[in-house]
Structures are given as structure tokens and as C-alpha cells.
Amino acid sequence: MxxxxxxxxxxxxxxxxxxxxxxxxxxxxxxxxxxxxxxxxxxxxxxxxxxxxxxxxxxxxxxxxxxxxxxxxxxxxxxxxxxxxxxxxxxxxxxxxxxxxxxxxxxxxxxxxxxxxxxxxxxxxxxxxxxxxxxxxxxxxxxxxxxxxxxxxxxxxxxxxxxxxxxxAVTGLSGTGPMYVFQILEGLSDAGVKVGLSRDTANILAVQTLIGSSKLIKETKEHPAKLKDLVTSPGGTAISALHSLERNGLKALLIDAVEVAAKRSAELGSTKKD
Ligand SMILES: NC(=O)c1ccc[n+]([C@@H]2O[C@H](COP(=O)([O-])OP(=O)(O)OC[C@H]3O[C@@H](n4cnc5c(N)ncnc54)[C@H](OP(=O)(O)O)[C@@H]3O)[C@@H](O)[C@H]2O)c1
CATH class of the missing domain: 3.40.50.720 (NAD(P)-binding Rossmann-like Domain)
Structure with a gap:
């Protein structure tokens, strides 16, 4: 104690x-x-x-x-x-x-x-x-x-x-990180509604998908790219969706967001009142 x-x-x-x-x-x-x-x-x-x-x-x-x-x-x-x-x-x-x-x-x-x-x-x-x-x-x-x-x-x-x-850098990635995840989850939930699910069902499925995928990475300690390969079967749904994410620059968006948040953290440090 x-x-x-x-x-x-x-x-x-x-x-x-x-x-x-x-x-x-x-x-x-x-x-x-x-x-x-x-x-x-x-x-x-x-x-x-x-x-x-x-x-x-x-x-x-x-x-x-x-x-x-x-x-x-x-x-x-x-x-x-x-x-x-x-x-x-x-x-x-x-x-x-x-x-x-x-x-x-x-x-x-x-x-x-x-x-x-x-x-x-x-x-x-x-x-x-x-x-x-x-x-x-x-x-x-x-x-x-x-x-x-x-x-x-x-x-x-x-x-x-x-x-x-x-x-x-930590502030940009994990300190600010929950906001990125909330945005992604909101987007997935909207997507579920767009393809016909009720809001509640879309939320439940989106959140559990995020929890499950995160747990899989945490427990297997595999690189996300390797796990991504596991779910992208030839000619399947995941590779079509991946093409769309790549075309629209999802990873670049995330990298930009983390970088800008890290810069803002440094700025807060240099502009605080002395
Ligand atoms: N929230 C996050 O996700 C997060 C993540 C990582 C780090 N942080 C850091 O955690 C710190 C607090 O953030 P927060 O999100 O908890 O902000 P917050 O909710 O605004 O909390 C700050 C608290 O400090 C109080 N306060 C204001 N002036 C004060 C004074 N002179 N003396 C003592 N207390 C005073 C505020 O009271 P009033 O509301 O009455 O003004 C408020 O309750 C920040 O430095 C932030 O960088 C936050």
C-alpha cells in the first residue's frame, strides 16, 4: 500500500x-x-x-x-x-x-x-x-x-x-489518439447505416470489430500488414475495400493528423505563459 x-x-x-x-x-x-x-x-x-x-x-x-x-x-x-x-x-x-x-x-x-x-x-x-x-x-x-x-x-x-x-510524438499518436478512433468509428457506424443496418446494430458491430481487431494484434503481436493479408482473399470483399481506402489516402490522412497534433503539442510547449 x-x-x-x-x-x-x-x-x-x-x-x-x-x-x-x-x-x-x-x-x-x-x-x-x-x-x-x-x-x-x-x-x-x-x-x-x-x-x-x-x-x-x-x-x-x-x-x-x-x-x-x-x-x-x-x-x-x-x-x-x-x-x-x-x-x-x-x-x-x-x-x-x-x-x-x-x-x-x-x-x-x-x-x-x-x-x-x-x-x-x-x-x-x-x-x-x-x-x-x-x-x-x-x-x-x-x-x-x-x-x-x-x-x-x-x-x-x-x-x-x-x-x-x-x-x-506520443501526444500526436496516443495522447490525441482516441479522437482518431472516435472519428473512424463514427464513419464506420455511418457506413453501416448507409448499407442498411440500424444505427444501434452498426455501432455495436463497428465497436466490437475495433476491439476484436486490436486484441488480435495485441495478442498475436503480428504486424498489422500481416493480419491485413490474412483477411484479403483473392477477388474478395476486403481487397476491393482496401483499394478504395488506398485510393482515398486513409494512411496518409492518419499520418498527417498525427504529425499536425505532434507539432501543435510542441507549439503549446513553446507558447505557454512564462
Ligand atoms: N483530455 C485528454 O484527452 C488529455 C490527454 C492527455 C493529456 N491531457 C492533458 O491533461 C491536462 C488537462 O486536460 P483536461 O482535458 O483534463 O482539461 P480540462 O477538462 O479543462 O481540465 C482542466 C481542469 O483544470 C481546472 N483549472 C483551471 N484553472 C485552474 C487553476 N488555476 N488551478 C487549478 N485548476 C484549474 C479547470 O477548471 P475550470 O473548468 O473550472 O476552468 C478544469 O477542471 C492538459 O494539460 C492536457 O494537455 C489531456
């Missing part, structure tokens, strides 16, 4: 998803968790998460109370919040940030002293504990700090380690 107090600053989509995931494991007790939100009206939702959880409208209180301070605020206000909490933070605390584009060195510079920082990029599937999260450490973080971060993010899915200069 973890004895560290976890303070989450920013109880929005990601902050609450992470809190829910962490509380579903037996690693952290609600008594050891606080969520800080500026709006008092939002604190009710925090208290509803679990009996004993602490809700605060003060970032200062959260930073003072927590051993691990998880920053789940928008990149644009990161500089402001770090300025606000810096006198409550020291090298005995661990800062975790999930903010797109914000580097560990930016956070370290804003805080006084050799404060350990770990940067993470989860995705919204953390809500159902199926996030794909990448983590990397700042220059003052130890192996033990990285393990604490790994434990937290493993409570909501899988975790991979990457070098920090790849974090914008």
Missing part, C-alpha cells in the same frame, strides 16, 4: 479520470488523495468520487499537503500555477505533469530547488483504465520517482518509457 499523499491539481477530464483509476486499485486510499479545483461548485463531484477523498479550491493547500503533486491543468496556465505553488514545493515532493507540450525543464526552472519532475502523456481511455501512457523523467527525478509515476499510470492502463524529445 502506498503511503504517499497524492494531490491532483485540476479536476477536469484527465484529473478525474486518473483519480478514479488510482482509487480502483488498492494502492491508494481516498484519505491519501486531494483534488484541487478553482471553482467551489465543482468540488461536489470530487467528493462524490470516494468517501474520505479531500477536495480543495486552493492549489496552495494541495501543494502543501501532497507528497506527489499531479498537475492536470491546461498547458496555457501551467506557468501561472507553478508560480503560485512554488513556495510549497521542495525536493522531497514529486511533481507529475500530464500537460501537452510542457517540458520537465520548464517546470524545474519555474520551481525553486532540485524538484523531481516526471512528465507523462496518458489518454482519455484512462476513464476505463485502458490508457496508453508514456513517461519520462526530469533531471532531478530518481528511479524511485519514476516507479511511483509508473505505478500511478499503470493503475489506468499500460505505461511505456520514452525519451523526452519524443513526448510530442
Amino acid at each position: 502506498n503511503k504517499k499523499r497524492i494531490a491532483i491539481i485540476g479536476g477536469g477530464n484527465m484529473g478525474m479520470a486518473l483519480a478514479r483509476g488510482i482509487l480502483k486499485t488498492d494502492w491508494a486510499l481516498p484519505e491519501n488523495m486531494m483534488i484541487a479545483e478553482p471553482l467551489k461548485e465543482k468540488l461536489g463531484a470530487v467528493k462524490d468520487l470516494a468517501k474520505g477523498i479531500k477536495a480543495s479550491h486552493s492549489n496552495l493547500e494541495a501543494a502543501r499537503w501532497g507528497d506527489v503533486i499531479l498537475l492536470s491543468i491546461k498547458p496555457q496556465i501551467m506557468g501561472h500555477v507553478l508560480e503560485e505553488i512554488k513556495h510549497e514545493v521542495n525536493d522531497k515532493k514529486l511533481i507529475l505533469s500530464v500537460a501537452a507540450g510542457i517540458t520537465t525543464s520548464f517546470i524545474e526552472k519555474k520551481l525553486d530547488g532540485n524538484v523531481p519532475v516526471v512528465r507523462a502523456m496518458p489518454n482519455i481511455a484512462a476513464v476505463v483504465r485502458e490508457s496508453a501512457t508514456a513517461i519520462c523523467e526530469g533531471k532531478f527525478a530518481t528511479k524511485a520517482d519514476l516507479e511511483v509515476a509508473r505505478h500511478i499510470f499503470e493503475s489506468v492502463g499500460i505505461v511505456v518509457d520514452v525519451e523526452e524529445d519524443l513526448m510530442d
Whole structure:
């Protein structure tokens, strides 16, 4: 059982998803968790998460109370919040940030002293504990700090380690990734309706097809191209559909989208308020 107090600053989509995931494991007790939100009206939702959880409208209180301070605020206000909490933070605390584009060195510079920082990029599937999260450490973080971060993010899915200069790429691929999948699923569902299925049936079939195909790749560890070959029989339906996807540039569209999202992540890092 973890004895560290976890303070989450920013109880929005990601902050609450992470809190829910962490509380579903037996690693952290609600008594050891606080969520800080500026709006008092939002604190009710925090208290509803679990009996004993602490809700605060003060970032200062959260930073003072927590051993691990998880920053789940928008990149644009990161500089402001770090300025606000810096006198409550020291090298005995661990800062975790999930903010797109914000580097560990930016956070370290804003805080006084050799404060350990770990940067993470989860995705919204953390809500159902199926996030794909990448983590990397700042220059003052130890192996033990990285393990604490790994434990937290493993409570909501899988975790991979990457070098920090790849974090914008991760943001473009898996951080933003659920949006691509939602778009693809919406398209497949519309397609099902176009060829005569009811909306409900089309949704159920499209979602399960995605889950099943993903599971097949995960379990067999085969390259997607090899599995694609398995389902494209000569003269069959799949090769005709594949021709249409290739003609319309599906893969190029996905590559463009990931690239543009990665660039936007880097931009958010360079345009945030100092
Ligand atoms: N959502 C995703 O899919 C996703 C994926 C990966 C990473 N992230 C990262 O997660 C972070 C949070 O994103 P999100 O989607 O959870 O955004 P969000 O839903 O807008 O959550 C941000 C929360 O921070 C609160 N907040 C605003 N000003 C604050 C302040 N000064 N001090 C403390 N809290 C403050 C907001 O409250 P109000 O609403 O009252 O302003 C809101 O509840 C971002 O940095 C994002 O890059 C998000």
C-alpha cells in the first residue's frame, strides 16, 4: 500500500479520470488523495468520487499537503500555477505533469530547488483504465520517482518509457489518439447505416470489430500488414475495400493528423505563459 499523499491539481477530464483509476486499485486510499479545483461548485463531484477523498479550491493547500503533486491543468496556465505553488514545493515532493507540450525543464526552472519532475502523456481511455501512457523523467527525478509515476499510470492502463524529445510524438499518436478512433468509428457506424443496418446494430458491430481487431494484434503481436493479408482473399470483399481506402489516402490522412497534433503539442510547449 502506498503511503504517499497524492494531490491532483485540476479536476477536469484527465484529473478525474486518473483519480478514479488510482482509487480502483488498492494502492491508494481516498484519505491519501486531494483534488484541487478553482471553482467551489465543482468540488461536489470530487467528493462524490470516494468517501474520505479531500477536495480543495486552493492549489496552495494541495501543494502543501501532497507528497506527489499531479498537475492536470491546461498547458496555457501551467506557468501561472507553478508560480503560485512554488513556495510549497521542495525536493522531497514529486511533481507529475500530464500537460501537452510542457517540458520537465520548464517546470524545474519555474520551481525553486532540485524538484523531481516526471512528465507523462496518458489518454482519455484512462476513464476505463485502458490508457496508453508514456513517461519520462526530469533531471532531478530518481528511479524511485519514476516507479511511483509508473505505478500511478499503470493503475489506468499500460505505461511505456520514452525519451523526452519524443513526448510530442506520443501526444500526436496516443495522447490525441482516441479522437482518431472516435472519428473512424463514427464513419464506420455511418457506413453501416448507409448499407442498411440500424444505427444501434452498426455501432455495436463497428465497436466490437475495433476491439476484436486490436486484441488480435495485441495478442498475436503480428504486424498489422500481416493480419491485413490474412483477411484479403483473392477477388474478395476486403481487397476491393482496401483499394478504395488506398485510393482515398486513409494512411496518409492518419499520418498527417498525427504529425499536425505532434507539432501543435510542441507549439503549446513553446507558447505557454512564462
Ligand atoms: N483530455 C485528454 O484527452 C488529455 C490527454 C492527455 C493529456 N491531457 C492533458 O491533461 C491536462 C488537462 O486536460 P483536461 O482535458 O483534463 O482539461 P480540462 O477538462 O479543462 O481540465 C482542466 C481542469 O483544470 C481546472 N483549472 C483551471 N484553472 C485552474 C487553476 N488555476 N488551478 C487549478 N485548476 C484549474 C479547470 O477548471 P475550470 O473548468 O473550472 O476552468 C478544469 O477542471 C492538459 O494539460 C492536457 O494537455 C489531456
